Amino acid sequence: MRRATTLFIVTALMLPVAALSARAVSDAQIAAIVVTANQVDIDAGKLAESSASDPQVKAFGKQMVTDHTGVNKQATDLVTKLGVTPEDNATAQSLKSGGADNVKNLSGLKGADFDRAYIEHEIAYHQQVLDALDKTLIPGAQNAELKALLVKVRPAFVAHLEHAKMVQKSLK
Amino acid sequence: MRTWIIIVLGGLAVAAAVAVLVVMRTGLSADREPGRVETAVARQLVRLSIPAGQTALQSPLSGPETWRQGVGLFRSHCAMCHGEDGMAANSIGPRMYPPVPDLSSEGIQRFSDGALFAIVRHGVSWTGMPAFGRVLSEADTWKLVAFVRKTPSLKSGDLVTTGGGTSDSTVGVRVVIDGTRFHPDEATINLGESAQWSNADPFPHNVTSESGTFHSEDLAPDGTWVFRPTERGTFEYHCTLHPGMKAVLRVR
Numbered sequence: 313m314r315r316a317t318t319l320f321i322v323t324a325l326m327l328p329v330a331a332l333s334a335r336a337v338s339d340a341q342i343a344a345i346v347v348t349a350n351q352v353d354i355d356a357g358k359l360a361e362s363s364a365s366d367p368q369v370k371a372f373g374k375q376m377v378t379d380h381t382g383v384n385k386q387a388t389d390l391v392t393k394l395g396v397t398p399e400d401n402a403t404a405q406s407l408k409s410g411g412a413d414n415v416k417n418l419s420g421l422k423g424a425d426f427d428r429a430y431i432e433h434e435i436a437y438h439q440q441v442l443d444a445l446d447k448t449l450i451p452g453a454q455n456a457e458l459k460a461l462l463v464k465v466r467p468a469f470v471a472h473l474e475h476a477k478m479v480q481k482s483l484k
Numbered sequence: 485m486r487t488w489i490i491i492v493l494g495g496l497a498v499a500a501a502v503a504v505l506v507v508m509r510t511g512l513s514a515d516r517e518p519g520r521v522e523t524a525v526a527r528q529l530v531r532l533s534i535p536a537g538q539t540a541l542q543s544p545l546s547g548p549e550t551w552r553q554g555v556g557l558f559r560s561h562c563a564m565c566h567g568e569d570g571m572a573a574n575s576i577g578p579r580m581y582p583p584v585p586d587l588s589s590e591g592i593q594r595f596s597d598g599a600l601f602a603i604v605r606h607g608v609s610w611t612g613m614p615a616f617g618r619v620l621s622e623a624d625t626w627k628l629v630a631f632v633r634k635t636p637s638l639k640s641g642d643l644v645t646t647g648g649g650t651s652d653s654t655v656g657v658r659v660v661i662d663g664t665r666f667h668p669d670e671a672t673i674n675l676g677e678s679a680q681w682s683n684a685d686p687f688p689h690n691v692t693s694e695s696g697t698f699h700s701e702d703l704a705p706d707g708t709w710v711f712r713p714t715e716r717g718t719f720e721y722h723c724t725l726h727p728g729m730k731a732v733l734r735v736r
Binding site: 383386466470472 | 662663664665685686687688705725726727728729
């Protein structure tokens with residue numbers, strides 16, 4: 313009984329939070345989040361291209377630079393076409409600082425340690441972006457074209473996540 | 485007299501020893517790169533081996549668009565080693581010894597039309613280049629020469645064949661790569677038809693069969709690749725860049 317009550321209270325508390333977070337982002341903020349999320353992974357990928365020791369990890373890093381650069385170009389083109397000015401916000405900022413911390417952490421690592429840490433972070437990062445896409449960005453996007461772009465690039469993040477898990481398995 | 489024999493025999497012995505040493509050092513493996521001198525000497529030998537009369541031959545087919553008739557021929561007879569665009573940046577080209585040359589390079593383009601014609605017809609011994617004289621008509625050979633001439637200025641889209649030409653085939657299926665997926669992910673075409681893939685994603689993909697039967701270059705955004713199977717069967721394929729992307733092409 314007590315458990316049911318607790319569950320009810322927690323659910324009741326969470327519903328508005330979820331609804332709020334879905335409504336709370338504007339297209340301008342989504343634009344900033346998308347561009348930052350891609351840029352963060354491009355930066356990490358460039359580091360992996362030069363610092364990774366395992367050829368698979370190196371190739372994965374290169375792939376991230378290529379794919380996220382492509383996504384970013386398309387996102388930037390659309391945002392420009394729509395006349396939306398990306399608006400900085402808490403999510404974009406935390407992505408940016410998280411990315412900077414990651415690069416700083418990775419810069420101190422070498423060889424297999426670098427490879428492991430980079431891939432581990434890539435898995436967490438892609439999972440995090442997928443969560444954001446599903447819970448906040450896709451439901452929150454107002455403009456139909458922006459929403460369509462997010463839906464279109466989502467499978468790439470899934471593919472990257474699976475690819476990263478595959479690489480992680482081979483490292484062990 | 486005897487000294488001459490000794491000198492000649494000695495020279496031959498030294499040459500043989502050098503040859504043995506070279507083979508012992510590098511083996512007979514095909515995965516080393518020939519040196520610049522070796523390449524230059526080999527090219528010159530090929531040039532010298534073609535009779536002057538043939539070097540001066542000129543194509544009876546004129547017209548700036550003749551090369552288009554060579555696209556399908558090149559794909560079915562040459563692309564497996566030379567790559568769809570003649571640059572040999574495919575899976576086989578770089579692994580041969582000597583490596584398959586980039587046809588768009590200056591070294592190849594320096595050959596006259598007649599020389600290229602002779603090479604296609606008679607092949608080049610000690611390389612992987614076969615003689616096509618009994619396989620291709622003279623006219624088709626000239627179309628290939630025109631295509632080789634076009635390779636330095638090929639643009640994406642130039643390699644798309646849309647049927648109508650003598651050796652071109654109809655496109656049996658058009659697969660769109662979108663959202664990191666192949667649409668449709670199962671398709672069936674008839675033998676003789678080709679399949680076309682176009683990339684609608686903002687980043688590159690490729691089309692690679694599990695069995696190694698076909699492999700496209702990486703397709704840039706908006707890039708297109710056409711492949712005409714030469715055998716029936718079920719071909720599972722994927723994108724090597726995104727290992728989760730899988731699809732099937734059936735040829736009946």
